[in-house]
Amino acid sequence: MENNENFEGLDVRWYGSYKDMPKSLEYPDDSLYETIVKTTKKYPNNIAYNYFGVEVSYIDFLKQIDEASKSFKKINIQKGDKVTICMPNTPEAIISFYALNKIGAIANMVHPLSAQNEIKHYLKLSESVAVLTIDLAYKLFKRISCETKVKNIIVASPSDSMPKYMKLAYRLTQKKVKISKDKNSMSWKSFIKLGENESSDNNEHTDGSHPAAILYSGGTTGKPKGILLSNLNFNSLAIQGLAMAGADNTDSMLSIMPIFHGFGLGVCVHTVHTLGATSILIPRFDVKNFHKLLKKHKPTFMAGVPTLWEAMIKNKKVESMDLSYLKVVISGGDSLSVSLKRRMDEFLKNHGAKIQVREGYGLTECVTGTCLNPVHESREGSVGIPYPDTFYKIVKPGTKEKVAIGEEGEICLSAPTVMLEYLNEPAETANVLKVHDDGLKWLHTGDLGYMDEDGWIYFKLRIKRLIVSSGYNIYPQQLENIIDAHPYVHVSSVIGIPHPYKIQVAKVFIVLKNDVKVSEEVKNSIRDYCKKNLAKFAMPYEFEYRDELPKTLVNKVDYTRLERESIEKLENNS
Numbered sequence: 001m002e003n004n005e006n007f008e009g010l011d012v013r014w015y016g017s018y019k020d021m022p023k024s025l026e027y028p029d030d031s032l033y034e035t036i037v038k039t040t041k042k043y044p045n046n047i048a049y050n051y052f053g054v055e056v057s058y059i060d061f062l063k064q065i066d067e068a069s070k071s072f073k074k075i076n077i078q079k080g081d082k083v084t085i086c087m088p089n090t091p092e093a094i095i096s097f098y099a100l101n102k103i104g105a106i107a108n109m110v111h112p113l114s115a116q117n118e119i120k121h122y123l124k125l126s127e128s129v130a131v132l133t134i135d136l137a138y139k140l141f142k143r144i145s146c147e148t149k150v151k152n153i154i155v156a157s158p159s160d161s162m163p164k165y166m167k168l169a170y171r172l173t174q175k176k177v178k179i180s181k182d183k184n185s186m187s188w189k190s191f192i193k194l195g196e197n198e199s200s201d202n203n204e205h206t207d208g209s210h211p212a213a214i215l216y217s218g219g220t221t222g223k224p225k226g227i228l229l230s231n232l233n234f235n236s237l238a239i240q241g242l243a244m245a246g247a248d249n250t251d252s253m254l255s256i257m258p259i260f261h262g263f264g265l266g267v268c269v270h271t272v273h274t275l276g277a278t279s280i281l282i283p284r285f286d287v288k289n290f291h292k293l294l295k296k297h298k299p300t301f302m303a304g305v306p307t308l309w310e311a312m313i314k315n316k317k318v319e320s321m322d323l324s325y326l327k328v329v330i331s332g333g334d335s336l337s338v339s340l341k342r343r344m345d346e347f348l349k350n351h352g353a354k355i356q357v358r359e360g361y362g363l364t365e366c367v368t369g370t371c372l373n374p375v376h377e378s379r380e381g382s383v384g385i386p387y388p389d390t391f392y393k394i395v396k397p398g399t400k401e402k403v404a405i406g407e408e409g410e411i412c413l414s415a416p417t418v419m420l421e422y423l424n425e426p427a428e429t430a431n432v433l434k435v436h437d438d439g440l441k442w443l444h445t446g447d448l449g450y451m452d453e454d455g456w457i458y459f460k461l462r463i464k465r466l467i468v469s470s471g472y473n474i475y476p477q478q479l480e481n482i483i484d485a486h487p488y489v490h491v492s493s494v495i496g497i498p499h500p501y502k503i504q505v506a507k508v509f510i511v512l513k514n515d516v517k518v519s520e521e522v523k524n525s526i527r528d529y530c531k532k533n534l535a536k537f538a539m540p541y542e543f544e545y546r547d548e549l550p551k552t553l554v555n556k557v558d559y560t561r562l563e564r565e566s567i568e569k570l571e572n573n574s
Contacts, residue, residue: 025243025388027236027416029208033102035235035274036062043249043276050252050280050297051091052162058276064091068099069202070195075152077130079104079204082214084128084150086110086119086137088283089259092156092188094269096132097259101212101231104204108214108226109260112137116144118224123148125226125423126214132156132188135177142180155179156188158283208232214423215262215364226423227364229262236416237266237367238274240387244372245328247301249276254299256282256308262368263333267303277301291317298325305333305556309344309357310491314514324352332360332369334556335459335477338381339484340491359383361459365432365443366417371457381481382456383449390415393442394451400436403450408460411449414440448475465559467496469504474538476506476559483508486529488516493549494540495563498570507542509549509562518545542566 028035040058048061056064077083083100085107087093100107108126110119112134119140123131130152133141138155145153155177159170179185186194208231216224253272257264272279280297290311309331312318329348331341336359345356361383362369371392373384386392394409395401403409418441421429432444448460460475467474476494483492490513496504516522523543530539550558 023388025236025239027208027232027239029232030235031101031104031204031206031210031231032212032234032270033065033098033203034205035238035270036065036098039273039276046249046276047278048273049091049094050278052166054161054163055278056091061095064095065098065102066202067192067195068095069102070198070200071191071193072096072099072103072105072130072195073200073202074194074198075130075191077103077105079206081105081130082108082126082128084108084110084123084126084131084133085259086112086114086131086133086141087156087259088112088134088158089255089264089268089281090134090156090158090283091161091281092132093259094279094281097213097265097269101206102204103202104206104210106211106214106228109265110216111258111260116140120144120147121224122216122226123150130154134158138177138179138185142185145184151184153185154188154191155185160188206231208235211420213265215260215265215367217364225425225428228420228423229367230420233367233417233419234266234270235274236389237369238271240389240417241267241271241369242275243388244374245301245330246375247275247277247328251275251300251327252278252280252297253301253303254282254293254297255279256285256302256304257333261333262362262364262366263303263305266367267330267369272301287311287315290315291321294318294321294323300325300327301330302326302328303330303332306331306336306340306491307334307551307557309336309340313343313347314490316514318351322352323348324354326353326355329353329355329357330360330369330372331357332362335461335480337477337484337491338481339489361457363445363447365419365445366413366415367419370413370415370417379452379456381458382452383459385456386413387415387417390417391440392451392455392457393436394449395444397448400434400442405453406450408448408450411445411447411457411459412442413445414442418443467494467504467506469496469499469502469506469537474504474506479506479508479534479538479540482533483510483526483530486526488512488522488526490514491549491557493557493559493562495559495566497542497563497566499541505541506538507544507566508540509544509546511546511548 040062044059045057047055048058097107108128110122127149129149131141132154135155135157141153159167210231211228212231213229214226253268255268257268259265358373360369360372370390371384371386391414393412394403397410435441447462450458461477479494480492490511493509497507499505550561552558
């Protein structure tokens with residue numbers, strides 16, 4: 001993509017006073033596999049990944065990828081075929097991701113805890129011909145594979161790549177999964193053996209435009225859509241992200257975000273491996289043992305969603321730890337309230353870290369982040385400045401009409417990370433990918449926000465989350481920011497519930513801080529605070545206190561579940 005100066009007349013901004021930031025970068029027309037080959041040539045002995053203390057260098061990682069690619073070819077996986085990877089963050093999963101890319105196949109990334117009907121939908125939509133699954137989901141895949149095009153099921157256990165002592169402990173605590181004795185089911189070990197005697201290279205040398213992966217929208221509204229992403233989408237994200245973050249090949253990333261999420265696959269895995277740094281693979285995040293991960297690995301980079309930072313602050317075993325080794329902490333995937341950012345920044349400062357949490361913005365339709373707060377400055381409430389080669393435009397919702405600087409509207413963006421399409425959904429694709437009068441293809445995000453005069457972006461909320469009460473617009477994120485600032489409140493979530501004549505009113509769910517108990521005094525304090533700080537029309541009609549809030553499969557607050565539960569409660573009481 002060309003420099004911004006070449007797009008005369010576009011209402012876009014770059015970086016404000018950050019003239020040193022590159023406006024445009026070069027992106028190789030390579031496959032993801034070839035990116036790993038280049039990294040390996042530069043840093044053969046750097047550690048590519050660390051899995052429970054087992055460290056694998058880039059040269060050995062590449063060998064593992066090449067071996068797996070031969071085995072995939074042995075089970076007749078061809079260029080353009082889709083293969084489902086239904087795994088947590090394990091070596092087998094990322095090895096397979098790059099091995100499939102080498103032979104020109106497409107990885108269909110699925111959450112292992114998805115319901116049976118969801119998985120069936122993912123298999124049918126993608127037309128997957130094979131599956132790599134965690135052992136715990138094997139029976140499910142075996143049961144439904146006859147209704148799909150799946151011919152082979154490869155079964156891996158999180159223990160397969162663990163050190164011996166951990167492998168034994170895992171097997172003692174987990175029930176062994178029996179794999180059927182048929183030609184279509186096999187263990188990871190048996191699968192790898194298939195390609196041992198193959199000598200062909202298998203590299204299809206696909207270019208940047210070739211599809212690499214299918215990720216799924218969060219599923220909080222309607223049926224999840226398959227988001228088809230290319231080699232260029234992932235490679236440009238990696239190069240842009242590295243320019244924004246200021247990392248080097250000695251860094252390590254605590255890879256907690258799952259690989260079936262754009263944040264986990266695009267940032268915590270592929271960006272790290274483009275750089276030659278180390279990905280510390282965490283297959284299952286355990287809040288109670290988070291302090292052990294930090295103490296053992298001392299990662300220089302952490303990327304996560306706001307619920308991770310909430311858990312970090314609440315974990316009393318982290319209180320006495322020195323976190324001065326942290327160089328970058330990035331928050332994305334969900335809105336970071338002003339209150340939580342303040343508390344997290346204070347937390348980092350009190351633990352020796354000379355950084356602040358850097359909030360970004362993005363969506364799976366662009367793999368993940370497209371915007372990030374710079375290293376040395378942030379603006380309260382802002383998700384930062386656009387990545388290089390990423391243009392932002394704010395339009396009147398439902399149109400291509402630009403609004404004035406500072407005015408709220410729908411966020412649109414044009415970037416090399418924008419998806420190819422929604423898989424097999426041309427109407428839905430046309431609804432969000434639109435060519436404007438400037439000749440660029442713009443992604444209409446469905447998010448509300450605005451741009452200030454220096455080009456900083458402010459995300460407000462998803463348009464579908466807007467609450468309209470008696471003609472007044474109520475913005476849940478705005479209410480949450482205010483309520484979260486109360487000294488008793490740890491986190492809140494605001495939804496709209498039906499009302500007989502106002503159409504909708506706000507209801508708030510509140511989780512109190514560790515040392516605060518629910519009492520009339522606490523309730524009255526929060527209610528009085530809301531009356532003082534919220535407009536009358538935005539005042540919540542209901543306050544509900546909980547020990548925790550439900551989460552989606554990608555660990556965001558599941559406000560749609562809260563909506564469903566509240567509606568069911570109203571219906572039962574009527």
